[in-house]
Amino acid sequence: MLIRNNSEIKENQVTDYQDYQKRREFIKTAAGLGLAALSGSLIQPASAKILKSPYSTSEKLTDYEDITSYNNFYEFGTSKSDPKRYAKAMKTSPWTVSVEGHCEKPGKYNLEDLLKPLTVEERIYRFRCVEGWSMVIPWLGVPLADVIKRMKPTSRAKFVYFETLADPKQMRAIKHQILDWPYVEGLRMDEALHPLTILATGLYGKDLLNQNGAPLRLVVPWKYGFKSIKSIVKIRFVESQPMNTWRKSSQDEYGFYANVNPDVPHPRWSQRRERVIGSGFFSRKKKTRLFNGYEDQVASLYSGMDLGKNF
Amino acid sequence: MQASTFSQTRKKNTVSKRAGAKQLKTGEFYFRIVFKPLLFILLLAPALWLAWGAYQDSLGANPVEAVIRGMGDWGLRILLLTLLISPLKRLLDWPRLLRLRRMLGLFAYFYVALHLLAYVWLDQYFDWNEIWLDVVERPFITVGVLAFVLLTPLALTSTKGMMRRLGKRWKRLHRLVYPISILAVLHFWWMVKLDISEPLVYSILLALLLGERLYRNVVRQG
Numbered sequence: 001m002l003i004r005n006n007s008e009i010k011e012n013q014v015t016d017y018q019d020y021q022k023r024r025e026f027i028k029t030a031a032g033l034g035l036a037a038l039s040g041s042l043i044q045p046a047s048a049k050i051l052k053s054p055y056s057t058s059e060k061l062t063d064y065e066d067i068t069s070y071n072n073f074y075e076f077g078t079s080k081s082d083p084k085r086y087a088k089a090m091k092t093s094p095w096t097v098s099v100e101g102h103c104e105k106p107g108k109y110n111l112e113d114l115l116k117p118l119t120v121e122e123r124i125y126r127f128r129c130v131e132g133w134s135m136v137i138p139w140l141g142v143p144l145a146d147v148i149k150r151m152k153p154t155s156r157a158k159f160v161y162f163e164t165l166a167d168p169k170q171m172r173a174i175k176h177q178i179l180d181w182p183y184v185e186g187l188r189m190d191e192a193l194h195p196l197t198i199l200a201t202g203l204y205g206k207d208l209l210n211q212n213g214a215p216l217r218l219v220v221p222w223k224y225g226f227k228s229i230k231s232i233v234k235i236r237f238v239e240s241q242p243m244n245t246w247r248k249s250s251q252d253e254y255g256f257y258a259n260v261n262p263d264v265p266h267p268r269w270s271q272r273r274e275r276v277i278g279s280g281f282f283s284r285k286k287k288t289r290l291f292n293g294y295e296d297q298v299a300s301l302y303s304g305m306d307l308g309k310n311f
Numbered sequence: 312m313q314a315s316t317f318s319q320t321r322k323k324n325t326v327s328k329r330a331g332a333k334q335l336k337t338g339e340f341y342f343r344i345v346f347k348p349l350l351f352i353l354l355l356a357p358a359l360w361l362a363w364g365a366y367q368d369s370l371g372a373n374p375v376e377a378v379i380r381g382m383g384d385w386g387l388r389i390l391l392l393t394l395l396i397s398p399l400k401r402l403l404d405w406p407r408l409l410r411l412r413r414m415l416g417l418f419a420y421f422y423v424a425l426h427l428l429a430y431v432w433l434d435q436y437f438d439w440n441e442i443w444l445d446v447v448e449r450p451f452i453t454v455g456v457l458a459f460v461l462l463t464p465l466a467l468t469s470t471k472g473m474m475r476r477l478g479k480r481w482k483r484l485h486r487l488v489y490p491i492s493i494l495a496v497l498h499f500w501w502m503v504k505l506d507i508s509e510p511l512v513y514s515i516l517l518a519l520l521l522g523e524r525l526y527r528n529v530v531r532q533g
Contacts, residue, residue, distance in 0.1 A: 063372075070372030078506035081371065131504065133373060178506055249505065268501060269449055272441070275434075277372050281365055284436045 050140065050205065051121035055196055057293075059126065062135035062278050064204050070277060071211045072129070073230060074179055075164070075171035082173070083211035090170045090231065092215040101161070101237035104152035111215055115201065117150075118142040123198055123219070128260045128292045130224035130246075134274040139219055140202035145193040147235075153189070157237035160192040161185075162218060162229045179245050185229040186242035186256065187220065190301055196221055196294060199232075222294040224258045255311040259302070260292035264311045342407050350411065354418040357385045358425065375433045382429055386422035387495050387513060389415055394492060394520040413469050416488075420466040423495075427459050451501035458494035461487050489524075492517055 073083035095111040120140050128134045148160070166182030168174040174181050191197065200219045201208060208214035213230025220227050226246050236242075246254035253267050262272045273285035291298050302310075361381045364370040370377035393415040400408040435442050445452045465485055467473070474481050496517050499510040 066372035074505075080373075133376075265448070268451060270441070270445065275373065275375060281368075281374050281433065284438075285434075 051119055053121050053123050055297075056122065056124035056138075057126060057136060059124075059136045061124065061138055061204075066278050067135060067137055067203060068209050068211060072131075072225070073211055073213070075166065075174055075181070075183065076211070077173045078178060084209075086172050087210035089172065090165070090167075090210045090214075092210060092231070095215050095233075097216065097232060098234045099151050099236075100234065102154045102157040102239065103237045104154065105150065114147065114216075115142060115199075118146050120201060123200075123221075125196075125219060125221035126292050127219075127221065127225055127228075128274060128288065130226055130254070130258070130266060130271075132269060132271065132274055133277055134286070134288075135277045138204055139198060139200040140205070141198040141200035141219065143195055144197045144199050144218065145195065147199060148192060151235075151237070153237045156239050158189055159238050159241055160187050160189065161234075161236040161238050161242040162187075162232050163234035163236075164229055165231045165233045180248055182233075183229060183245045184242065185218065185227055185244045186238075187218075187227075188241075188301075191220070194298060194301065196297055222260060222291040222298045224260060226254070227258050257302075257307075257310050259298075259307065259311075260288060261290055261307055261311070262288040263290075264308050338407070342410075347411065347414070351414065354389060354415070357381065358422065375429070379426060379429045379434060382422050382426035383499075386419055386426050387499065389419040389422060390488075390492055390495060391513065391516055391520065393419060393488065394517075398520070398523050417466060417469060420462055423459055423462060427456075451498055454494045454501070455498040458491050458498060461491050461494070465491075489521060492521075 069084045070080045071083040072080065073087060076083045076086040093111075097109050097111060097114050099106050099109060099114075120142060122138055122140055124136060124138045126134060127137050144160075162185045164183035165171070166174055187197070198219050200213070200217050201215060203212060208217065210231075213228075213232075216232045217230040218228045218232065227244070241256060244254075244256060244258075246258075247256060260271075265271050271288055274288045276283070276286050279286075289295070361370070361378055365374055365378055368374065393412055396408055396412045396415065400406060431437060431442060435445070446456050447453070465487060468477060468481065468484060477484065496510060496513050499513060500507065503510055
């Protein structure tokens with residue numbers, strides 16, 4: 001068993017390391033990799049040492065440039081190009097995460113302390129936005145379950161609530177009341193503990209850039225992207241289902257579960273297919289899959305549930 | 312005394328007539344040779360810019376979306392410009408402006424047609440089943456397609472020959488541009504996810520353009 005795992009790791013490393021090398025030159029010149037990246041490199045292991053995961057897909061990675069320039073991060077503006085342009089103003093180091101609610105180890109944690117005993121691993125996941133586009137992203141991060149277990153939630157903790165930083169001084173679009181800030185999200189405890197769910201700290205072997213939700217964000221690959229909340233400052237263990245920001249803004253368009261589902265359309269557009277970012281100008285859209293292709297791993301979480309009603 | 316006055320007046324008249332003729336000629340010259348071609352190039356520029364961007368792959372991570380949105384934006388902008396012509400003509404007392412309306416209207420149709428073509432080709436890849444479902448299930452697409460369908464007879468009857476042949480009916484037919492622009496703005500409203508600032512701007516502009524006409528009609532009749 002151990003031997004098989006090792007050979008698998010080696011094989012993956014070769015291809016991905018080459019991939020990183022190819023992009024290294026670009027990344028070096030990319031903006032936002034000043035001091036923040038240097039201090040952040042405490043968290044990201046060297047690319048050769050990154051632990052691979054059997055949960056990773058072998059699909060073609062989306063270009064680093066596309067992942068870091070086509071973003072929804074409304075605290076910096078509603079245009080896709082706003083986050084890259086304006087998110088530099090956000091200070092991500094030092095970063096404190098407040099852990100609250102029904103757990104035995106609440107408190108304010110430095111990002112490093114929150115993650116230190118854990119091993120950052122790579123997870124290459126499909127990422128499907130509710131708007132109808134998708135990417136394949138090589139995240140770096142830790143299983144959320146590992147962080148949660150360290151906080152020892154009590155039996156009253158049925159859901160996990162997350163909150164994004166909301167500082168009008170660092171986030172220029174907070175002054176427009178487009179959404180109800182701070183941005184909040186939530187997961188049912190079994191969703192939060194699922195091995196696919198991670199807290200990401202990097203991508204493409206590097207620290208997350210601010211536009212991607214640095215320094216710490218959630219990634220739930222079988223749900224629409226808006227569930228994967230960025231730049232987390234608060235994690236709270238709660239008893240009842242928390243509200244999430246998009247649902248609050250439009251109850252009939254965005255649900256709590258937000259599981260990727262081609263058969264449940266957004267009221268104003270179809271979810272049957274998706275535009276694969278970077279697939280070129282003259283390419284067909286890809287068929288969207290139930291649970292974004294993670295059906296085998298997560299369908300049991302929702303057995304017996306009406307996915308049309310609990311969208 | 313009287314005779315001399317008479318001859319002076321006659322002289323003056325001939326001079327001012329001649330100057331007027333010359334002025335008209337220069338105005339017409341600039342309008343035809345400079346102003347209209349310049350406007351033509353300006354109106355064509357966004358399409359060329361988008362085509363160049365697509366060719367250079369400089370339209371960002373989602374070039375298909377950029378092209379569809381870009382063509383739609385310009386179609387709507389130019390459509391509203393056509394509605395600006397007649398109030399602007401009255402404001403500036405510049406009747407020649409009316410002669411730009413056909414070009415503007417045809418450019419609006421050009422961009423709207425490209426917008427639709429980009430949707431059918433680049434976005435849906437001629438998946439007619441999917442397109443049909445979009446048209447019947449998605450209200451923003453329904454009104455968009457309806458606007459295009461209504462705009463088509465206006466483009467087809469834009470020639471001088473058709474104007475002559477249709478006579479009074481031509482004017483009635485071309486009043487369709489008012490409901491079409493309302494549909495176009497509605498198409499934008501229903502499409503946006505959350506940030507309504509852009510469709511709001513277009514709505515306000517359209518409300519001003521239509522409001523001015525309504526006001527004039529009421530004043531004239533009342």
